[in-house]
Amino acid sequence: MSLRMRWQRFVSVLKARDREFVRDRSALAWNIIFPLLIILGFAYAFTGDKLEQYKVGVISKSADVQLEFYRTEYIQFIDIPLAQKALAINKVKRHQLDMLLDATDKRYWLNDSSPAGYMLEKILAGSGGTAYQKQSVKGKQVRYVDWLIPGVLGMNMMFSALFGVGYVVVRYRKNGVLKRLQATPLSALEFLTAQVVSRLWLIMAITITVYIGCDLLIGFVMHGSYFNLLLVFTLGAFSMISMGLIVAARVRSEEMAGGLLNLFSWPMMFLSGVWFSLEGLHPWVQKLALIFPLTHITQAARDIMMDGAGLSAIMPNLLALFAMSIIFLLLGVRLFRWE
Numbered sequence: 001m002s003l004r005m006r007w008q009r010f011v012s013v014l015k016a017r018d019r020e021f022v023r024d025r026s027a028l029a030w031n032i033i034f035p036l037l038i039i040l041g042f043a044y045a046f047t048g049d050k051l052e053q054y055k056v057g058v059i060s061k062s063a064d065v066q067l068e069f070y071r072t073e074y075i076q077f078i079d080i081p082l083a084q085k086a087l088a089i090n091k092v093k094r095h096q097l098d099m100l101l102d103a104t105d106k107r108y109w110l111n112d113s114s115p116a117g118y119m120l121e122k123i124l125a126g127s128g129g130t131a132y133q134k135q136s137v138k139g140k141q142v143r144y145v146d147w148l149i150p151g152v153l154g155m156n157m158m159f160s161a162l163f164g165v166g167y168v169v170v171r172y173r174k175n176g177v178l179k180r181l182q183a184t185p186l187s188a189l190e191f192l193t194a195q196v197v198s199r200l201w202l203i204m205a206i207t208i209t210v211y212i213g214c215d216l217l218i219g220f221v222m223h224g225s226y227f228n229l230l231l232v233f234t235l236g237a238f239s240m241i242s243m244g245l246i247v248a249a250r251v252r253s254e255e256m257a258g259g260l261l262n263l264f265s266w267p268m269m270f271l272s273g274v275w276f277s278l279e280g281l282h283p284w285v286q287k288l289a290l291i292f293p294l295t296h297i298t299q300a301a302r303d304i305m306m307d308g309a310g311l312s313a314i315m316p317n318l319l320a321l322f323a324m325s326i327i328f329l330l331l332g333v334r335l336f337r338w339e
Contacts, residue, residue, distance in 0.1 A: 053075065054120055056078065059103065143221075151273060155269055158240050161203060162265055166261050168248075200241060223307060224308040225310070228304050232321075239322075240293055
């Protein structure tokens with residue numbers, strides 16, 4: 001009987017929170033329209049073949065540093081570690097790199113369907129690179145919007161999770177709702193679990209709706225498993241919600257809660273590779289980004305969608321998200337106070 005009553009209390013709170021969110025039509029609509037507008041805007045803004053600068057990846061540049069090709073203007077040379085050679089070749093296939101040059105083996109890789117690659121090949125031959133041997137690769141160009149979509153979906157999940165749990169629970173505390181709930185048989189664990197489950201299924205429903213809608217309008221690149229992608233987003237959403245519980249644990253002021261949530265969300269949004277690649281940034285910035293759940297969500301989702309990565313390839317990201325979820329959840333439950 002005791003277990004049955006605990007389950008009934010949990011379901012009652014869960015239903016109440018779901019109805020509160022669904023009845024707030026403006027919040028529900030904004031959670032769907034906001035990411036849709038961002039994706040459509042970037043898809044339109046970055047449509048076209050305008051090229052401002054060629055991108056050439058270079059492996060072991062020091063082995064042939066005197067090559068005149070390196071002093072050509074309007075070419076961005078990017079140092080590629082030898083260990084990332086296979087990844088760089090994939091980027092050539094997707095037109096993310098116009099050419100890959102290996103100074104040690106005297107070889108270069110081009111996508112035969114790339115106009116930029118054709119021009120670079122002519123420039124290389126005319127600037128002392130006749131000793132280099134061509135390696136052709138084939139692949140379809142990846143648009144910026146294809147690269148952007150995992151980060152935008154993760155960002156929308158972040159805002160929905162942090163503000164949908166952290167801010168709402170603080171509002172309950174300020175309005176005296178938690179004080180009234182404390183007088184009932186409802187336990188803190190039942191209340192918090194209901195908040196987490198309610199927000200989790202709502203976030204996933206919105207994320208799936210936005211993904212399908214944008215895919216029908218634009219058409220995304222998807223080389224991996226939808227199950228793996230769903231797993232990443234589910235675990236990522238759970239991690240974000242658990243982070244929101246830390247703010248919800250004791251804060252009483254909505255203004256203070258808003259400030260703390262912005263302190264969490266804005267650095268995460270700009271340092272997690274949502275808008276631009278972390279490659280080329282200072283190493284300590286790349287390491288700092290790994291403390292954010294959004295970084296692991298974005299990296300894993302991109303690897304699945306663009307490279308067809310399996311579970312073994314994204315396992316480090318999944319383990320990081322799982323560990324963060326447990327830590328955030330335990331802290332939130334431990335610190336939680338009704339008043």
